[in-house]
Amino acid sequence: MNIAVCIKRVPDSETRVKIGSDGKSLDEAGVKFVLNPYDEFAVEEALQRKEKAGSGEVAVFSVGPAAAQETIRTALAMGADRGVLLQSDKIPADGYITAQALAAELKAGNWDLILFGKMAIDDYNQQVGPMVAELLGLPCVTAATHLEIDGAKGVAEREIEGGIEVVEFPLPAVLTADKGLNEPRYPALKGIMAAKKKPLEVKPVQLGAGSIEIVALTPPPQRKDGKIVGEGAAAVPELVRLLREEAKVL
Amino acid sequence: MTSVLAVVEQRDGALRKISHEVVTAAHRLGGTVEALVCAAGPVKGADQLGKFGADTVVTLTNAAFAKYAPEGMAHAITERAKSGGYTAVVFAASATGKDLAPRVAAKLGVALAGDVTEVGVEGGAVVATRPVYAGKALLKVKVMGKPAMLSVRPNVFTPVERPKAGTAETIAANVPAGRVVVREIKAAEAGALDVAEAQVVISGGRGLKEPGNFKVLEELARAFGGQAAVGASRAVVDAGWRAHADQVGQTGKTVSPTLYIAVGISGAIQHLAGMRTSKVIVAINKDKDAPIFKVADYGVVGDLFEVVPKLTEEIKKLHG
Ligand SMILES: Cc1cc2nc3c(=O)[nH]c(=O)nc-3n(C[C@H](O)[C@H](O)[C@H](O)COP(=O)(O)OP(=O)(O)OC[C@H]3O[C@@H](n4cnc5c(N)ncnc54)[C@H](O)[C@@H]3O)c2cc1C
């Protein structure tokens, strides 16, 4: 099995968001960056599939700044074989531009599977995976929580409102990983050491601006100060009164 | 006159309620609104879309559209979008819309602003606001694609009635056979509402102590008479107490109900990511310093096993 996994460097989910002086971007000072959590599911799935097949390679691809090499090393430490950084100072707000860069790079490969995370936890775009699939003309299942592959046939499950869709598709295919697909491994010390020697190719790319223009990045509106209605069951009648008369939601 | 395409949804031949929200959002972009639905045959409730501002309702029919057909529907919607000179195409950021919209955007070669919570037109450009960084910031963008592609977060665009003619048209869609085929839908418990679409969400966390205790929350949900769903924190989903489909938060669902009740949930930042856009938040927690009280509009400090049954009793009185 030859599997490509697209991974993104993102601010850790605990990050306190401070807005940059341009009013349009995150102030990155002091921010810790990690491998996008959904991409961990994708890397794990790739490793398990390759282990099961007994042969093939897992290659990871990332579009991002030079520092994204660290993110690639994390995936290599988990067990991926090699990495490619499509280096660009900025990751465009328009996911279609990122998708084009990834598709151009992946086109030449002979992949059985191309895996993505369901979404990046910084931009919440939820689009790069299916866009790459369209650009490469491959079948695609998004937000998979379960996956079975038998030869050139796959069956995936995805959560929909009030149920689970069971989806059949042929390989090669593009899949995006949701939580539940597997339990990502932690890189072991041995893996971390080995990762340092694995191939990591850096290729500069020129990315267009795309058709999303950032107007402003702002803090969310402050929720007006809440109140503690009281303690214990005795506070419940007052809570219900407030929900009815003040909040008007009952 | 400009025109906006509102891509709406059906399941089992009935229009999904979120369609009213999509049409309502589309209407904010000005011009006429064409609602478009892919289905195997006539869609029950599609004639109601005029009431929410659709000038026309177009049903694209194909036998394959009885279930979600990602490739066929993306093809049919793209063809329609190309033919009409629309300024914008609006989807729901539902499970289906999140899968479909990026496919259509890539086929059209334009950008997609997904899961938006505000839309409008400023200086002739479509603008949209989307929560980013787990809801810790809002990103306002100009969507310059022709057409501008958007998907709207469920439960944010309250449907507004503004009666229009709502003329109907049915067109047989010719689409290539799809490679990706939905074989079956395993339905959740009959009648169970999805947390992402319920008007009231009551979520439980580790404070519930054991899985069986969730019945306390289910009783409260029932007291709301079919409008409420029970959600969960990741801690209890990871422990196997509740299904992942019910998880609220960064690695679960994003919900914006009218009323969110957090019970025995501490209020970790990743949980807040999924519920902070709820209209009214109530927290019940025995620890008065729990961070959940910082986002809650109303808090009750106390043992949930005393507070929740009392609340159920009071709600029953109202609905009784
Ligand atoms: C990458 C990442 C993604 C994550 N995604 C999510 C996500 O999507 N959703 C999510 O929820 N979390 C997520 N988390 C986990 C999150 O950080 C917290 O660990 C989790 O939300 C805690 O769950 P909890 O509030 O149920 O448990 P706890 O933090 O243990 O809180 C339990 C609360 O119950 C209260 N309590 C106990 N007994 C009672 C009682 N008898 N009556 C009243 N109150 C009581 C306690 O005071 C406490 O506040 C994520 C974490 C990471 C790192």
Ligand SMILES: Nc1ncnc2c1ncn2[C@@H]1O[C@H](COP(=O)(O)O)[C@@H](O)[C@H]1O
């Ligand atoms: N800059 C990037 N480099 C590599 N992969 C990416 C990049 N951005 C997004 N992806 C992939 O696409 C998925 C969805 O991202 P998004 O559409 O931005 O929410 C991520 O989980 C990654 O797998």
